[in-house]
Amino acid sequence: MDWQNLATQLFGAEHGIRRDGDFLHGDVTFDGEPITVLGTTGHAPIGVQLALAQARVVLDTLARHPGRTLLLLIDTQGQQLRRRDELLGINRAMAHLGMCLDLARRRGHRVLGLVYDQALSGGFITSGLIADACDALPEAEIRVMRLPAMARVTKLPESLLAELSEDNPVFAPGVDNYVAMGGVRRLWEGDFQAALREALAHAPTVDQRAADGAARGGRRHAAEVIELVLQAV
C-alpha cells in the first residue's frame, strides 16, 4: 500500500508525516495522543545513512518526549548491498538503530512496527523485529528470499521447496507464514484506526514470539528448546 494512503487513513489528510527521499518521519496525533512516526518507503535499501536517519528520530524522541510511542512504517528491500556501506560498518549502524529502539522500550516507550509494503532480512531485523510487536497489512510481503533464489542457494529443486512450503511456514515468503511463526503478531484487516488502537492497547514488553510461534503451530521447536536450556542440569 502507498504510504500516503496509509497515513491518511490512520491520521487524516493533515497527518504531518514527511518524505525525504526514501525516509519517512513526522509527529502525528492519534486519539489525542502524540506519536512519533519513522520508517521508509520505495522498497528502500537500508544503508548506513538510512539507519542513522531513523536512529536520529528515536534519539530525539527519547530526549525530548519521554514515553512517547514510536510507530515504525516498514517498506524495505533489505540491507544496502554496497562495498562503501560495508566499509563504513553497516552492521554497526544497524545495531545502533536496533539499540536505540531497544533503549526506547526500556525507558517506557511503546515501539510498534507495521509492515505496510515489504520487509526483507537485514532491513527488518533492526526495525519491526526489534519492536515490542510487529503487525502487517495482509497484502504485505515478508521474506528472506524467494523460492527460486532459495533453490539456487540450497541446490534443492524449487518444486520440492514449493511442496514443503504448503505445510511448513519456515521455507516460503508470506505474511501469513510470519504470523504462524510468531514473527508478526497480527494482520490489520478492515478499519486501520481500530487496528492501531488495538495494537497500542496491547503492546507486550517481553518477547513472546517463540511462545506465539508454538501456540500457532508455525514454529514448534524454538520455545521448547529455550525451555530445555533453562532446565538443563
Added chain:
Amino acid sequence: MISFAECSARERLALLLDPNSFHEWLPPALKLTSPHLAQLGVPSSFDDGVAIGRASLAGRPIFVAAQEGQFMGGGVGEIHGAKLVGLLQRALRDRPDAVLLLAESGGVRLHEANAGLIAVSEVMRALLDVRAAGIPIVVLIGGTGGCFGGMGIVARCADHIVMSDIGRLAMSGPEVIEASHGVEEFDSRDRALVWRTTGGKHRWLTGDCDVLVEDDVAAFREAAIAALDVSRPVTLERLEAEHALLAARLGFDGTDALDLWTSLGLPDASRIPDLDVAAVTALGAR
C-alpha cells in the same frame, strides 16, 4: 601458537576455557537436530551447529556459546537460534560473570530462512537484556567464515568484541554484493580488497572491534579474560556518542579502506595490510 581459525568450535572451547571446565547444555547426545533440514534431505548435526554451556575462565563462572562454521556456515536456524536465546535467558536468571560468544556465522541459515530471521532478532533482544543487566557479553571473531549477516549485527550489540587479523565482521558477504551490483562494485576474489574492507585490522583501526589479536587461541583467551569486567550498559549518552561517531563516517567520500585510513590520518595506509598485529595496534584506533 595454535591457530584459532583452524580449530573447530569444540576445540576452541577446550583450549580457550579453563581445562575441562566446559559443561555443555543440550549436548550432541540429545540429538537435537533441525527438523527442517531433515525435511529437505540435508545432513543435520546433533548440536545444530552450536555448543552452549557453562564454564570457568580464569577461575570465574561464565556462560559460553560457540558456533561451528563448518556446519551450514554457522547459519542460524530455529534450533541453533533457540539454543542461543536459551543461554542468554539463563544468563539473565543465573547471572554468570560474563557471557562469551565465539561467533562464526554467515547469518540466517537460508534453508530455514524465515525461522532463522526471527531467531536472530530473538537473540538480539535476549542479548540486550543481558547487557542491560550489567553482565558483559564478549564476542570473539576469528573463524575463517567470519561473522556476517544478522550475527554481524548481534556482535555489534555486545559489550566487547575481540577479533583476529584474519577475522571478518560485516553484514553482506562480498559474493552477495558482487552478485547484486557486479564485480566492479566488489570483487569477491580480490582477497586483499575483501580483508581491508571487512577484516580485523580495518575493524580495529576504526574502533568497530575493541581488541585485535593474532590468530592464536592463547591470545583470544587472554583478551577474553581481560574483558570479563567490561560491562557497558546502553545509555542515551552512549548512544548519542555512537551516533556522532557513525554520522562522522558519512563525511568520507570513497569506497576503499586505503583512502579511509588516509583520511583518518594514518600514515602509509598502503602498507597497513602487510603490518603485523603489534604494528597495527601501535598505530592507535581512530
